[in-house]
Each structure stands twice: as C-alpha cells, then as structure tokens.
Amino acid sequence: MSHPTKASEFLQDAAKAKWHDETLWFVRDKRDNISKTIPEWEELRELASQIKDNVLANLETYLVEFEKNAKANNIHVHWAKNAEEHNQIVLGILQNHQCKAIVKSKSILTEECHLNPFLENNGIEVVDTDLGERIVQFLNQPPSHIVLPAIHLKKRDISELFHEKLQTEKGNEDPTYLTHAARIHLREKFLGAKVAITGVNFGVAETGEFVVCTNEGNADMGVHLADVHIACMGIEKIIPRRKDLGIFLRLLARSATGQPITNYNSHFRSPAPGKEIHIVLVDNGRTEQLGREKFKNSLKCIRCGACMNTCPIYRRSGGYSYGSVVPGPIGSILSPGLDVKKYSTLPFASTLCGSCTDVCPVKINIHEQLYEWRQEITKAQGTNTKSISMKIANGIFAVPFAYKITGAMMRGALKILPDSITYSGLNIWGKQRDLPETPKETFKDWYKKNRK
Amino acid sequence: MFVDILAFNVQANIFQYLNIHKYRIHKMPLNKKIGLFIPCYVDQFYPNVGIATLELLEKLGCQVSYPMGQTCCGQPMANAGYEWDTIGTTKHFLKTFLDYDYIVAPSGSCVLHIKDHAPAIPGMEKEQESLHQKIFELTEFLTDILKVETLHGSFPHRVGFHASCHGHRGLRLGSCSERNEPFYSKGKQLLEQLDGLEWVELTRTDECCGFGGTFAVTEEALSVQMGKDRLEDHLTHGVEILTGGDISCIMHLEGIAKRNQQPLEFMHIAEILNQAIS
CATH class of the missing domain: 3.40.50.10420 (NagB/RpiA/CoA transferase-like)
Incomplete structure (x- = not known):
C-alpha cells in the first residue's frame, strides 16, 4: 500500500494523530533545547x-x-x-x-x-x-x-x-x-x-x-x-x-x-x-548503497531518530505508513536502495522542507537525497501518464506563447466552471481547500498596459 | 513619507539622491539592471503580488524591467522527479535573464530551484554559474543588496510570518529552529521597520505548512492536516494577517482557512511593504 493511503488512514483518528504529532514534537523540542546548551x-x-x-x-x-x-x-x-x-x-x-x-x-x-x-x-x-x-x-x-x-x-x-x-x-x-x-x-x-x-x-x-x-x-x-x-x-x-x-x-x-x-x-x-x-x-545492501554516489552518505546514519521526530509527515502519519523497517526521512532514502519499486512512494512523502537535514547529527543531506531519489524513481518508471504530462509541461514552459495560451485557458476554465466541478472529487486540491479567486488579468497583461 | 535606504554597498560614489513624488530615495547605480522574475503561478493567479513587488522595488529606486518572454523555472516538474525533463525550460529561463545584473523574485522556492536544482545546460555552465550568483529572493535582495534599514510607513496589525521552508532552510532567509545559531529573520527585519506592526511569535516558528508543490495533491490528507495545524498556531496567537515570502504556501493556507471560515487575512510580504510605504 502506498504512503498516501496509509497516511490518510492514520489521520482518520484525528485525536490520536494530533497526540502523536504533539508527543514527537515534545521530543524534538527537548532535543532543540539541550542542543542549544552546547x-x-x-x-x-x-x-x-x-x-x-x-x-x-x-x-x-x-x-x-x-x-x-x-x-x-x-x-x-x-x-x-x-x-x-x-x-x-x-x-x-x-x-x-x-x-x-x-x-x-x-x-x-x-x-x-x-x-x-x-x-x-x-x-x-x-x-x-x-x-x-x-x-x-x-x-x-x-x-x-x-x-x-x-x-x-x-x-x-x-x-x-x-x-x-x-x-x-x-x-x-x-x-x-x-x-x-x-x-x-x-x-x-x-x-x-x-x-x-x-x-x-x-x-x-x-x-x-x-x-x-x-x-x-x-x-x-x-x-x-x-x-x-x-x-x-x-x-x-x-x-x-x-x-x-x-x-x-x-x-x-x-x-x-x-x-x-x-x-x-x-x-x-x-x-x-x-x-x-x-x-x-x-x-x-550497504556496499551497494556505498557505490551510489548521490546516496552513499545515507550510511553515515547513527540511528538517533531525530529526523523522525522533526518530520512533519512522520509525526502525522506514523511509522507504519512507510511500510519499511526504518521509517521516516532516513528510511525514505535508505529503503529505495533495497527495493526501488516497493518503496517508490517514500521519497515523495515529503515536502522537501529540509528540517531532517538540519536536525541530523551527522549532517546527512536527507531532503536532497529525497529529491534525488525522485529523479531516479521517475526514470525507473519510464513513460506513464505523469511523465507525459511533465513532458507537455516542459514544452509549455520552454515556449512563451504556449505558456500564455495554456495559462489563459486555465484561468478561463476556473472562471466558467461551476463550483460543483471545480470542487468535485476529480479536483483533489478543492476537496478541503478553496481555490484562489481568478484574477481579471495576469501580471504580464497588467505590465504591458502599465509599464510599456 | 520618506523611504530612507542605506542602499548599495558598492560604488557608493555614484549614488544619486532623487526626489520622485513624495519619496526621498537612493537610486540604484544606473548601470545595474534588475530583471523581475514573476513565477508562473504568481503571474496567473496572484498578479497583485507581482505588481506589489515591482512597485516596491521602484519606490526603493531600482530600475526594474520584466522580460516578457519568461515562463516558469521548472520547479514543479523537477520536484515531482522530472528534473531531466526541464532542460528546455531551464535553458529558456537562462536566456531570458542573461543580460541582467540582478534577478529578483517574490518567491524563495523558485529562486532555490534555480540555484540548486535546475539541470546543467551543456555549453552554458559559465552563464548558469553567474545566474546563481545574481538571482535573489525579494526579502534577501532588500536586506542584503539594497541594505534597507529604515522603511517609513505604518501597518498597524498583528502579523504572523510563515517562514516558507525553501526560502527559510534552503536560502537561509532566517535562523532555523533546528540549528544552534543566533536568531535572525530577513522578513522580520523588514516588517519591524513599519510603525504599528506587531510581530506575533508562534509556537512552532518554522514548521512546514504542507504545501510542497505536487505533495499538496499526491498526499492531500497530510497536506491539509499540516496546513490546519499551521493555521491553528497563528489563530491561537491572535494573528490578524498571515504573511510570508512565498504565495504558494499562502495559497494553500488561505484555501483551507476560507473553506473553514477562519478569521485570517493573507498577504504576501511584498504587498504589506508596498502598501505600508505608499
């Protein structure tokens, strides 16, 4: 089962999830305080x-x-x-x-x-x-x-x-x-x-x-x-x-x-x-990991668990959501080295906030390795729907005219579509969040009128 | 009202005092060209943040222009694991901003992407290296390059600052709670120059809001929970206006707050500064 599925299950019991977050935050806070006495x-x-x-x-x-x-x-x-x-x-x-x-x-x-x-x-x-x-x-x-x-x-x-x-x-x-x-x-x-x-x-x-x-x-x-x-x-x-x-x-x-x-x-x-x-x-698997230039320093880990305590994802999804022996940020960079397919969602279970890297006592660049694993995983997955949409996106952003047209269509669609569609199940963003109001014009349009 | 800036740390001899409208300002050296980089989602959804950034820089005496051909930095694709697919986008960005002395953007996240994650473009390594040295997030450009020390303006509100992770830990726009280092915050340094502004201390000073680009959709449940927790921290401390340097995080937080009818207003830091000093 993927991390997102297990995380949303964990969050079903809102009171317990909050308690889990606060308990681990308490440990991180203790760590912050004592580290600042040195x-x-x-x-x-x-x-x-x-x-x-x-x-x-x-x-x-x-x-x-x-x-x-x-x-x-x-x-x-x-x-x-x-x-x-x-x-x-x-x-x-x-x-x-x-x-x-x-x-x-x-x-x-x-x-x-x-x-x-x-x-x-x-x-x-x-x-x-x-x-x-x-x-x-x-x-x-x-x-x-x-x-x-x-x-x-x-x-x-x-x-x-x-x-x-x-x-x-x-x-x-x-x-x-x-x-x-x-x-x-x-x-x-x-x-x-x-x-x-x-x-x-x-x-x-x-x-x-x-x-x-x-x-x-x-x-x-x-x-x-x-x-x-x-x-x-x-x-x-x-x-x-x-x-x-x-x-x-x-x-x-x-x-x-x-x-x-x-x-x-x-x-x-x-x-x-x-x-x-x-x-x-x-x-x-350790020598194999040692041979991966971008990931080898994950082996510096001394298993203190500080990256788990600080991780806003771990605190709110629990150790079992990772489905790996070592959970949390460090687990998410170690596990794909053992089985990239099985653990393919773990490097994406992060906002790349970087707290894990700053808390790590041996300075493992955990969040950068999460980013690098993402690159490896998409390459390993080859062409799928997401990779096609990313290719299209790159095409759009590399060509100013295409970008302009797509942007206008996107904003136009948001204006025309009734809330029932914008906030339907298809729109995951809109499930629990409102979308920003659609502006009359883009910055680009405004700039053309006001500065040129 | 006046805007005094101890502008520019080099070539002090070519500073010129100007009187433009009501402002007394230092003018940027005439030979410094500033390119305004407006991230794609700001261009499309938050044009006011772009306008505020431009006006603010102009009020501070900068010569700013917005290259019309710009599109996106490539971050959404790269963070989703498709960095290798962003060569075209990166090359386009590089060419668009090649001729500027400085590039300024109202987003820590996009600036970090350009510096840390944009793929190497064969044959343009030198240009890329130079780009990394001259691109700045707005607040760091104000504090470190323009050296803005005295903004005159008033903003009598209780303001909560969301330290967006990529700017905060990536560009080190403020001291990070995990590290043993003296306190600093480039956002606070600017906001506190405004009269009447009350900086609200939060319990978790730099916890992630859960936006995270595609994370907001792929890990929807977690993303929203993280956002709710951030909002609660601001609300329990009596914040009126939540601000920050990245409107993407603010868009996420505002979306949740609106849905739950929570009494908070949201502004990009450029909007506050620009509004207060005009």
Missing part, C-alpha cells in the same frame, strides 16, 4: 560528519583493522553478505550451544534481517528486552520508530495488553505499575537465556571493541547473565578511534531524546573467562 553543537555535527565521511571512504581498511583487533581480543568475528547469511550465522551459534531461548536488546539490524521470525520458525524463543520492543512484540508488530518502538501506543493500549499478557489489573494505567510488571516478566526471561543478542552502536577499529547504548540497561543485563553474547553490527557502524566516541556519544542521546547521554554506554572488548563474544558484520 555552544559547539554545530561544530560537533561537522566533526561527526567528517569522521563518517572518512569511514565511508576507507570502510574496507577500518573493517579489516577492526576484525584484526577484535580477534586479538578473543572475539569471534563473522561476516554476513546479506540477511540470510546473518540469520544462519546466528542460528548456527545458537545450535552449537543447544540454546532454545534468547534475549535480545534493541537492534534495528535484526529487524532489517527479520531475525525474530526466522529464529522462531527454527524453534527458538526470542524475547525483546527493550520495554517498547517487548510491547510491540506482544502485539506482533514491528517497531514504529527506531528509538521509541511503541510511540504509536497510548497508556491505555499498554494497560490492556499487559492485562492480557502479564495479568496486570484491568484498567490500571499507572506507568510505574506497568513498568514494574514488565520488569518482573523480563527478569525471568533474562535468567533463563544462555545467549544474549545485542545490536551495536559503534565499533571501534583501533581497539576492536564495540559500544552498545541503552537507557534501560537491558543489553548489559542480558549479556552479563548469558554465556554467549552475539552482537549484530551493520558494517557502516565502524568508527576509527575510541576518542571519536567523545563526539558521537555527545550527539547521539541529545539528538534522540534530548538527554545529555544514554543511561548505559557499555564497551565490550573481550569475553569474561568461560564466556564467548561473537560479532556478526552485516552488509545486506
């Missing part, structure tokens, strides 16, 4: 952007360096070309350890690879331990936001869900009560899991360590209780030096939620005695 904010963005440019220009070198150092730290390093390979690698590790139940902290990469259904089909219980992710998992939904997975749900929805799944009191919507119930439920799962899976926020090439950022400490809880830690990492998550974290960690949480820093920033360098750490480095 005098060097714009300089940090520039530095982060340059570091990521350097990473993308030397990705192979840094990845090899990372692998070498990680192996020296006794980390098992795996390479996955695509989602299937990634899932098989993870399953293989689980089978080697006769593991039937795992806990997993937030990882958009595993969403991208559809790891959960794959493991479940192979008889493994998967428990997402991030509270928001656990909520959407109960509902059998994907996350609707990469940082705030259950942002589309209200307290009442969660109260009802927990009553059904965790036997909480019916009608009790107190967040502390509900969180406590989730905590008890998850603790049991943490204690039973032999393997914990996490995502990776940053892989440090010079040390072979990686960093996982959470607010709930669920990644740490899972990893410390399990014998085996599997970290799934997109190859673009590499940074050259440990000291670069000083830039990225200052930007990440401030951009994401308006916090000075995520509550837990855990560095994993080598396994504790008797334990194992595996890291799966995943490509899954």
